Amino acid sequence: MHTPHAHRRLALIDLGTNTFHLLIVEMPTTPGEKPLVLLRTKAGVRLGEGGISQGIISPAAYARALHTLAGFKEEIELHEAEEVRATATSAMRVTRNGPDLVRDIFEQTGIRVEVIPGEREAELICQGVRQAVDLGTEPHLIMDIGGGSVEFIIANQATIFWKRSFEIGAQRLLDKFFPDPSGVFPAAAVAAEQQYLSTVLEPLIEALQQYRPVSLVGASGSFDSLADMQLGQLRTESQLPPHTELAPGSFQESYRHLLSGNHEQRLAIPGILPMRADMLVVAAVLIDYVLGVSGITRIQTSAYALKEGLLAEMLAI
Template sequence: MHHAHSHPRRLALIDMGTNTFHLLIVEMPTTPGQPPVVVLRTKAGVRLGEGGISQGIIAPAAYDRALHTLAGFKEEMELHAVTEVRATATSAMRVTKNGPDLVREIFEQTGIQVNVIPGEREAELICQGVRQAVDLGEESQLIMDIGGGSVEFIIANQATIFWKQSFEIGAQRLLDMFFPDPSGVFPAAAVEAEQQYLGTMLTPLIEAVRQYRPVGIVGASGSFDSLADMQLGQLRTEAELPPCTELALESFQSSYRHLLGGNHEQRKALPGILPMRADMLVVATVLIDFVLGITEITRIRTSAYALKEGLLAEMLAV
């Protein structure tokens, strides 16, 4: 007698950020309440915002890198017998003139329908994802995700989001504004200029922090992963990162000094650094330092989970 055999439901989650594209493939549980099994977790440095985001376009080279990366993701999905896909795109696709063209071309070439989401929704999903990796507890925490195009700040505990906002001040934009000479050193004047700018742009955050008094920072994004790698002194793949890492304040300060003190080549040689991220990390750590300054927080944790895990958690909760 022939038994009907249902094929496992395999889901691909794609998060198309301004710097990095992420692909997570999971097998959905057949028994309710079981966690999904991770089949593949990978990422690609696409730098979608490079050479264009500050002008409101995706540059031709970045556009091609995006199509090439998605073609690669499509191959992985076929290889791992994926049955459904959720693809989201954020800042770079939201604000660029040719973002919609790229969405259309991705669909034509791969059949993947990309959903461009607003900043508020992005913040919500990031918080959901972080909660899967970090126990936020009762007291409010400040979650921050430093993207290439936008930065999300969320003040939340394990149960409630108290405040959230997305700011278009991502690392690629900060790089374009304050670090036009990537060959060199990041001068004190540039640090000063970036801090001044952040002080102006982040007024709503400063007020929210005063109101909700978060006791810790939880960082989710490549910059925080890099700082956790620097603390360890080795570069890890996406799959090797633990869900949550305590980032010692001394370690952050030491990494920050090293990043600011060096030139481009010296930065790239630092243990735990992805060369692609070296310069971005400089403007990102200035931002983290600024936030430490306005909050006077001393505890930093990093979350390896963000938007795509939030999406998955939401789908499982339904």
């Protein structure tokens, strides 16, 4: 008779537009215990590069996705995880060949990918952030800047007051406002992006006036990079603390630094992941815009996002 692990091992995959994440945990046998993290890793796939603005996943990005998932599959087998939950977001939601990629992933790896809507993505991100940051009773603005979409959630530890997903991710902003990423991001491009945001983010501006959140909590991605820049050191996924306080002065300094340099100079900034060097510029303009319209002065970062939200949800069931 075959006896499985006494402990159930679970793999969670978040197929984002920029980054694919893999989290492998051993589930607790006693309720209330925390799962044991066996592996936490990510790969820069840039699924949206060279195509998302045209509604397509480019052949090179498509190949990178399949290659990355073949590697994840090896890790899953190595760690003997019996159960796999994989979710995909903006790039797979909106592209014409997204469904083909879902099918090819299943045929090549046996991994079933669930493409989730933006509203559901926002909910899971909020759940994940709550595992890293105690939101207490006051409302906070949670923000997750993906490559394809950006989620905004106004919530406290118990309640989501408002949530919305906008298809204005960093890859899209890059395609739209930064035609020459090798150079400096000119003041005119900053102004054009701000003008665009003021139109697209009208529903957010209304919600901010209604709920008046006390802090900005940035989830993973660009916010991890800003926390690394504050420290002046690039950290791996497993080295990042769940929660970091980002000094407002530190953000403004990073923002100025990012805007003043060209691509080569951005690459040289300590704490920057090469893949994010240009995206971080358009993301920082977005963060600065949100700080401006909300009047928020406190910034916190959460290393936890969608996959931790999925895990928290599975533990609660």
